Structures are given as structure tokens and as C-alpha cells.
Amino acid sequence: MLHLRYFVAVAEELNFSAAARRLHMATSPLSQRIRDLERELGQRLFERDTHSVALTPAGSALLPMARDVLDQFSSIPWRLREATRVQRSTVLIGIPPGLHPALRSRVSALTERVRERFELQRWPGTTPALVAGVREGRLALALARMPFSDPALEQVRVMSERMGAAVPADRFAGRESVALADLGDLAYVAPPKDVRPAYFDVLDSALADLGIRNRLDLTHTGYAGISEVVSGGTAFSISILEPESPMQEYRLENVKVLPFTDFHPQLDTALVWRHDRACGDLKNLVAAAREVFDEPVLR
Incomplete structure (x- = not known):
């Protein structure tokens, strides 16, 4: 091996x-x-x-x-657990940071739907950790930020969230939108590599192609640290536009998120599971999850 x-x-x-x-x-x-x-x-x-x-x-x-x-x-550990488990088993669903309330509501609906057969518990983590957990059988399902790829896994998009520019509010007072050209004198700051979804690497490449090349790399911090830098007036970031998104909780007083006029980023979230679990002992859970998350949420 x-x-x-x-x-x-x-x-x-x-x-x-x-x-x-x-x-x-x-x-x-x-x-x-x-x-x-x-x-x-x-x-x-x-x-x-x-x-x-x-x-x-x-x-x-x-x-x-x-x-x-x-x-x-x-897959041997989870196959062995499933072969020896009691009738009602505890299984885990992975939850990424900043999950939208609309998806949390669907997780609750799934929990209720399968409660007679499974006790569905939530397990937090970054997308790489959640994808690895599903692949290795520690998680039955996960909601993970796209894109990711693994030949052992199946995925279906369940939500798309529009993103905008998180900018210093005082410098963009009265503005309802922003163009990339307006951000030329600001550094672009992305989440640190250990917490950011892979989509931010796609964004970084796209921004570079569009002329945004000034970068500010942060370490040993998270989304709150990014908000501190943006509120200071020297940088901008990319964040969720939706007011109901938990990501808005990281915004400081001098930070606002504006839609782009010439750039259209969006963060997609997928439901992911091992393809061999869809036809094994967890097939009822996977089938129920696909029904609950059938219609993608667009924000």
C-alpha cells in the first residue's frame, strides 16, 4: 500500500x-x-x-x-463500522465556515427527514479537510466550496453566491458599485492559504489577468484580519454580497461590499459524497440529501 x-x-x-x-x-x-x-x-x-x-x-x-x-x-474502516453498527447510527456531515442560513436550513431538514435511521451531526472544517474526510469515510456527506476534484467522490452544486469588492467605506462613500479600475491603488488581500477555498486561487489568477497585481499576503489570521486591513484604507478583498451571509459578521465599521460592474465572481457550494456510498448502506441518506438539496440556491 x-x-x-x-x-x-x-x-x-x-x-x-x-x-x-x-x-x-x-x-x-x-x-x-x-x-x-x-x-x-x-x-x-x-x-x-x-x-x-x-x-x-x-x-x-x-x-x-x-x-x-x-x-x-x-474505505475499510467505514465499511467495517457500517457492517457492525447498531440500527440507528451516528453519521457526520461536514460544514464549511460561513455557511449560508439557507443551506443550514436544508441541513436541518435533512436531519429531521432521516432521524429514524440516522443521527446526523455537523462537523466543521475547511474544504480540503472536509473533502478528505468524505474520501476517507469519516464523513458521510459534506458541503464544500467548489472547485475540487477527486475521482472517488460525487458532487452536485447546491448554492451560488455572488461576490463583490470589500473596500474601505470612507473611500467609496456614496458608491453603489465599483469597477476594477477604481481599485488600482489598493492592494488585493485574499484569505490566508490555510483557510481559503480553492476558488480564491482562481480569483487571484483572474484578477492578475485583469491588471490587479498588487498583493498583500496575510498569515496567522482569518477573515477578521482581512477586515482590519481593508478598514485601514490600503487594501480590498473579495467577499459575499448577500446581506444574510455569515461572512458579513466579519465586516468592520469602515468596510462595505460593493458589486462589480466589470467582474462577476461567485462562490459555489457543493454537496459531496463517495460514489460507492450512494449504493451501499448509506444509500437512503444520500438519496434523501439529494432530494433536500435538489434545487440550487442562487443569491
């Missing part, structure tokens, strides 16, 4: 140093483990030189097999 994990990491990164960092190990022993696997299988899995790494035909054929084996292996 360890050798297959090493192989998948290198195959996905196509870079031994990056794969070693991902696996929290040194590059030299990782290279040796790959050579051991190639020797055991009697196949060369990678073409490598000093500048590049590429999969051989054998490596390309092995990659989906290895992913399938690892998925099966990681």
Missing part, C-alpha cells in the same frame, strides 16, 4: 521533490521506493531525466488501478 501511495503521488505531481514534500519524506528514499516497485512489477513506470518526469505506458495503466486499490483500502 505504501509503495502504491508513493507511486500515485509521483504520478500526480510528475516531480519527485514535490511528491516527497507531499508525502513528508526525503526525495532519495522516495526514488528508491519507486525503483523497488518497478523491480517488483517488472515494469518501468516513469521516464525520468534531470529536467522532467513522465509516465511510461505501464505507469499510465497502473495509475487508475492504484487509485482504485487505495480507495478500497481507505
